[in-house]
Amino acid sequence: MTPEVPAAHLTDSRALGTLFASPEVRAVFTDQAMIQSWLDAEVGLARAQAGLGLIPVHAADQIAASASAAGFDLGTVAAEIERTAHPLVPVIRVLAERSGAAGAWVHYGATTQDITDTGLVLQSRAALDLTEEFLRGLIAALTVLAERYRDLPMVGRTHAQHALPITLGFKFAVLIAETGRHLERLAQLRPRVLVVQLGGAVGSMASFGPHGPELLARMAGELGLGTPEIAWHTSRDGFAELTCALSMISATCGKIANEIRVLQRTEVAELEEPFGLGKVGSSTMPHKRNPMFAEFVLSNAILARQAPAGMLAAMVQEHERDMSMWGVEWTAVPETFILTAGLLQRTTALLDGLVVHPENIRRNLHQLGDLMLSEAAMMRLAATLGKAEAHEIVYQAAMQAWDSGRTLKDILLENERVRSEMDAGELGRLLVPESYLGTCPEFVDQVLANAKEAGRG
Structure with a gap:
């Protein structure tokens, strides 16, 4: 058997691999696993052909019994792949040799x-x-x-x-x-x-x-x-x-x-x-x-x-x-x-x-004070003043709040148009972060319900 080849790729690294690769999935794609998948394909082909009478049943059985990658010398396979410049032929030859007389039926008609x-x-x-x-x-x-x-x-x-x-x-x-x-x-x-x-x-x-189409299905x-x-x-x-x-x-x-x-x-x-x-x-x-x-x-x-x-x-x-x-x-x-x-x-x-x-x-939710609730104030005013005017009023007030450090509420209440639509109490209740969550909790419930119904939750 050939000695283990030192890892040269991140996914195979013994030092860093655990930070990036999944060991379970990496095992699916090792050289041995790859060769085993090719052997499994050859067995599937042979059994399908035997079922159609294209090759002897005993030959398919022998091919299946011989199709284990566990005993393959990967070093020898690698050397043969390099010599033949072909990825599969060396594997086919080993399988045919192991299968004895049944080896004549290995890879029959396939490419x-x-x-x-x-x-x-x-x-x-x-x-x-x-x-x-x-x-x-x-x-x-x-x-x-x-x-x-x-x-x-x-x-x-x-x-x-x-x-x-x-x-x-x-x-x-x-x-x-x-x-x-x-x-x-x-x-x-x-x-x-x-x-x-x-x-x-x-x-x-x-x-x-x-027999092609039926063989494919089999x-x-x-x-x-x-x-x-x-x-x-x-x-x-x-x-x-x-x-x-x-x-x-x-x-x-x-x-x-x-x-x-x-x-x-x-x-x-x-x-x-x-x-x-x-x-x-x-x-x-x-x-x-x-x-x-x-x-x-x-x-x-x-x-x-x-x-x-x-x-x-x-x-x-x-x-x-x-x-x-x-x-x-x-x-x-x-x-x-x-x-x-x-x-x-x-x-x-x-x-x-x-x-x-x-x-x-x-x-952090209260870092801006009531300034973060500018949309709530704008939408309340927009219901009677229209979106454009409401946006302009709240925009001007918000920019003043940014520059002066005063609250949005106080600046808005200096505007006659705002005072004509709502009093300080209503405005104060609007400008509270916890009261402007939309339907966030309901969306959570809906997503969780959908996930459960779909079998994901």
Whole structure:
């Protein structure tokens, strides 16, 4: 057996890999797992052919009994791939040799891409199962937070400035809805992506005679995959869609981590990522409690969302087949799965241990005093004065409040038009952040109910 090759990529790094990669999904895409997926595809083909009488049943049984990647010497396989300049032929030769006389029926009538594509589909199915599990875990963590903070008023920010009040639960509910759509996307793409590949040399299935369509369906059944309507050797939209969906999940995780990071700023201090004694924020400033986990998630999200560009380029294929773009998929699909699953696990851990500081949230909510409620005053005046005039009145008052430090209420009450529409008591009641939450709590309830009904909550 060949010695272990030292890791040279972040996802395989023993030092840094735990910060970025999912070990469970990484195991799906090891060399051994890849070869096993090719062997599984060969077994599915052989059993389907035996069922149609194209090869002897005993040959299919022997091929299946010999199709274990556990005993493959990866060093020898690698050397043969380099020598032959072919990714699959060395594996086929080993399988045929192990199968004895039955080896004559290995890879009967198929082309390389039939096996490597089907293998990557099998790996993608296993990785999708794990990714969906991790995504559900993220939704569960968001659900706990949305329920817990359904009614906690906080500053809603636009353009990084105080805008209007929302609730913290509302912020989490927005993310529940978004991640729920990701879950739907994964379910919807499965029948388009998880299909067998079997077309022979140019997709015509000529090597299988009149049995081609039935053989295709039988092979799909043997492997638990869908049956495509035609060979997809040069139609790479399935893997491109898959990669795009994973990258969107990664972007959502990055957004969550960034929100935690910016709300952990010292002058904001509303949220804080999990902290335990021993976690070091700085090698030179012992007092620092940096959002390191959130920052790792952010960098991971950047890496994970690079793949769609390459996959879209790989869709531009020539004629009926060639190998030019295979390497793009062999890199982008596993890497995106591994990074995305790692992101989901890290982001869920962030949320599970998230520290919320209600006292700081309330402090920031009242930082502008009543100035943040300018819209409430404007909408009340607009009901009788019209939007344009109401906006101008409140705008002028708000700008004076900014410059003078006086309250918006006091300045508005100096305006005769305002006094003709409402008294100081009504205006004072309008300019309270906790009373201008719209339907934030109700939206939380609706999102949670929808998630439960869809089986996500």
